[in-house]
Amino acid sequence: MFQYKHEDYEALKVHQPSYDACMHHIETGTSTVYDVEGVKFYIRVEPAPRKAVSTLLQPYKCNACKERAKKFITLHGPDGPVFLESIPESVIKCEPVLVGLRDLAKKLRANDDTPPELVLVENGTFPPVNEGVNAEGVPWKHPTITPNSVTDPEVARKFSPLWKEYGNTMDDRLAKIIDPDPRHARSITIVLEAARKSDHPEHWERTIQWIIGINSFVANIASESSFGNMTAYDKMRMRVYALMTGSFHEGTHYDFHKSENIIDFIQKGLGMEAVVGMMNGRRDERTYQISxxxxxxxxxxxxxxxxxxxxxxxxxxxxxxxxxxxxxxxxxxxxxxxxxxxxxxxxxxxxxxxxxxxxxxxxxxxxxxxxxxxxxxxxxxxxxxxxxxxxxxxxxxxxxxxxxxxxxxxxxxxxxxxxxxxxxxxxxxxFVNSKPEPIAMSDKEASRARATNDLWEKNIGDVTCRFATFSDAAAAGWTLVPLTKDNSPSDPYMALANKEKSYLCDKLDIPTTLTDLVSHVQSTKKSLFVRVYDVSPAYFVTHHSSNATFGDATFTRCVPCHYRDQGYVPMEPTKRGNARLNGEWFNGLSETSFARVNAVLHKEGHPSFISLEGIRVPNGSPHFPLGGGFYPTLLKPKFHELKSRWTAKNTLCTPPQTLFRGVAGGFVFGEHTFYLGDQKKEVRISSV
Missing domain, CATH: 2.60.60 (Lipoxygenase-1)
Structure with a gap:
């Protein structure tokens, strides 16, 4: 830090004419401000070297000069330090104290170790040169700053609450907005195209254009397009530009809030159609509080x-x-x-x-x-x-x-x-609690059952139910595609270290259907995972009877039981409901854990099924009551008289749970999210 030694004091005498000339140049000259979208400001760099300033100003013996110097010496504009900059060299050289102060100001720089501060320049931000008078009534003159422009009051009224709310908390978001990777720019273009295909293009497009504008602004002002490598001065200009463009009102910047969704779309890499779907799902038409x-x-x-x-x-x-x-x-x-x-x-x-x-x-x-x-x-x-x-x-x-x-x-x-x-x-x-009661026969149905008992005994007999195996499913026409576990050495620490950042554009090279994903997994020999809470739960059962003609009465013995809603008896898999797997289905996994897919089952006319490693059907859980899969659609038409008795068995005849060794997991309806390899790279696919 620059300081004069005490023995130099005698050389620092104040020469009144030269001092007055310096003050005249401060009054008549100006210092250039930063000007971004009408916001005029200076940047305060590292903390003022108060002791050094006091030492330099000792010959003046003026407290006002000391306080002003300590306050203004750290201010920078686009041309560098602004304190005393308007005084010509030929004039200031006659005032060694001011020369020392200006030299000290030039040594101060902004850096990320000491976050710089924005000083909004308005009318009255800086005091006039003249303050106070001497015994003869002559004004005392003190150094100050005369900016070349000030912020319009209306602009200041808009900017100040935004800066108070976001100024110190927006850097993480901005760092994601201006990622220099070329894939980032390409992904923004894809998101913009998705917005135009969405149900509310004008809503999303405004925010995307705001993001594009910030990237263009940074490209024009900064030599580095990476936020981490930008200078503290360029970062400050970027913050101001981001806040004063886009949509905002009364201290709330709508595009800043919505941009979290855009970044999410870009970084998740979900694919065009998935992004369109998410845009439609996250758009709240009543307010800007998007998702x-x-x-x-x-x-x-x-x-x-x-x-x-x-x-x-x-x-x-x-x-x-x-x-x-x-x-x-x-x-x-x-x-x-x-x-x-x-x-x-x-x-x-x-x-x-x-x-x-x-x-x-x-x-x-x-x-x-x-x-x-x-x-x-x-x-x-x-x-x-x-x-x-x-x-x-x-x-x-x-x-x-x-x-x-x-x-x-x-x-x-x-x-x-x-x-x-x-x-x-x-x-x-x-809220209407429409949970159905267990199926039971009415008196009329019971009478019909007695009348048709001979038909039942002859064709169905004493039917039982158990959990189905993969062999049972294969015999019923389900195509089994086993997925092997990736046995390559895996160091969790190195998996984190080698994790590559993903972008939306990368998704264009990733499988988009379940069929293609399975082929990709088989060819790359990577493990495939799902989040437990993403899976729509189901298991398979198979029906057996001592009656030799039982197989002629039903279309299939092996049937899936799908939980559409939690707490309900499972039913045929026709659509995705609200029930999801949770920790009850696993030993040691929670609903947020990853579960490995060990097989995929396909059958024409049915949604695809994924079998999960380590899964078991919950025993006695009120959230997942067992069903036996006795659907009326399983009986052949000529046995329609037996449907009431058959469907009654759905809750009366369920698989025993002494030891679960069967097929369980979940059905894939519509879009579904999977995760590839040990790094759990997210892949969103359709069910086809």
């Missing part, structure tokens, strides 16, 4: 078929309260506890939280619904003093989402108590 609830649910692993969610976009501590038909109250006070068939999965922006988010979501899962109405309330436990728009979203599997918009007015203040009268009663919701 806010969906992302929170995915992050928390919530897959329940009935959910009540509260979402908002401020730092306020809103809370969801729900009164159940039996009078219980679900709220943050009993979060994560199972009460009256419900559970509050997660709370957001709680009082005292040091890492509050501007995309908070709270969710209650209604796992076992009661008959009657649920009352939904919203409370503001801790307000920031502004109006808070919010949404209540009711999701029921198989139904269209129901959305209620509301606003917690600033005039309502906070409510730290539990008084429902001070909360907003948003809506009343009724």
């Amino acid at each position: 806010q609830v969906a992302r929170a649910m995915e992050k928390a692993g919530v897959t329940d078929e009935r959910t009540v969610s509260l979402s908002w976009n401020t730092h306020d501590d809103l809370d969801i309260h729900m009164k159940t038909p039996d009078g219980a109250c679900i709220w943050y006070g009993n979060a994560k506890k199972y009460i009256s068939g419900c559970r509050l999965n997660f709370d957001a922006n709680a009082s005292g939280c040091t890492s509050k988010t501007t995309e908070p979501v709270e969710n209650i899962s209604v796992i076992e619904p009661q008959k009657g109405y649920y009352t939904i309330y919203v409370n503001n436990y801790e307000t920031t003093g502004c109006d808070v728009p919010f949404q209540i979203t009711i999701k029921v599997s198989g139904e269209k989402d129901r959305v209620w918009d509301g606003v917690w007015k600033a005039s309502m203040g906070s409510n730290s108590g539990n008084d429902k009268r001070r909360m907003i009663c948003v809506c009343y919701v009724e």
Whole structure:
């Protein structure tokens, strides 16, 4: 750090005429500001060397000069340090103190070790040269900065809340937006094409164009297109440009929030059609809160078929309260506890939280619904003093989402108590519990069964059920494709070290159908995995009878049992439901674990089936009641009189579970996500 020695003080005398000349040039000259989208600013670099500044200014014996110098010496513009820069060399050389200060300013540079600070330049940011007067009434003159331009008040009004909200937290997102890899640019083009094919092209295209604009801006101002290699000065200009372009309002930048989805599309590498589908699924037509609830649910692993969610976009501590038909109250006070068939999965922006988010979501899962109405309330436990728009979203599997918009007015203040009268009663919701009772015969059906008993005994007899093996499935016409396990040495540490970043454009070279994926796995000898929670569960059973003619009565002995909805008896696999595999199906795996696919089964007219390593059918689980696969469609037409008795066996005759050695896993409907190799590279395919 630059300093003069004490013995040099006598050489630093103030010469009034030369000092006044320097101050005149500061008043009449200007220092260039950074100008990005109308925002005029300087960049404050490393902390001011206060001791060095005080030492240099000792001959002036002026506290105002010292304070100004300490404050302004670290400011940089596009041409470098701005403090004293407007004074010509021929003038400043007569003032050694000012020469020393300017030399010191030139030694200060911005770096990532000490994050630079943006100083917005407005009217009044810098004091005038003249401040105070001497005994004769002559003004005292002190060094200052005269910018060549100031920010328009309207621009400053828009920029300041955005900078306060995002300025210190946006770098991770920007680093992903300007990835220099050529595949990144190509992937952006693919996402733009997908947006134009989506149901809401104008919604997504605006954000993609904002991302393209940021990349173009960086290409024009910076020699490095990688965020990590950019100078601190170029990073600051990029931040300002990102905030002042795109769509924003009152401190909320809509494109910044939506860009998380775009980055997700680019980096997951899901393929064109998959991206179009995700765009349609994540678009919320009622508000800009794109997939806010969906992302929170995915992050928390919530897959329940009935959910009540509260979402908002401020730092306020809103809370969801729900009164159940039996009078219980679900709220943050009993979060994560199972009460009256419900559970509050997660709370957001709680009082005292040091890492509050501007995309908070709270969710209650209604796992076992009661008959009657649920009352939904919203409370503001801790307000920031502004109006808070919010949404209540009711999701029921198989139904269209129901959305209620509301606003917690600033005039309502906070409510730290539990008084429902001070909360907003948003809506009343009724969940219908349509879980079917086990199949049973009516008196009329029982009478018919007795009348047809001879036909039954002659053709069906004493039928039993057990879990099917691969041989049983093959005998029933299912084509078995075994997948071998990758036995190559695998070091988890090196797998991480060698993991290559993936892009959307890479997906163009990855299989897009299950048939192609299986061929790819067989040729590359890589292991194939799925997430447990992604799989629609099923198992196979086979029917047997002591009656030799049993085979003539049914179309097949080996049949699949598919869980469409959790808690329901399994049925024929016709469509993907809401039930998913969980830890009950495995020994040592949770619902978020990876499970290896050890075989794929195909049969014309049926969805493809994936068999998983280490799986077992849960024994006695209320979430997965067993069924015997006695579907009416299995009986041949001439035995239609036996259908009632046959279907009654679906819950009366189930496979014994003394030891499970059978085929279990899940069916693949529509699109499905798989993971290739030890590095678990994500591949999204169609079921064909």
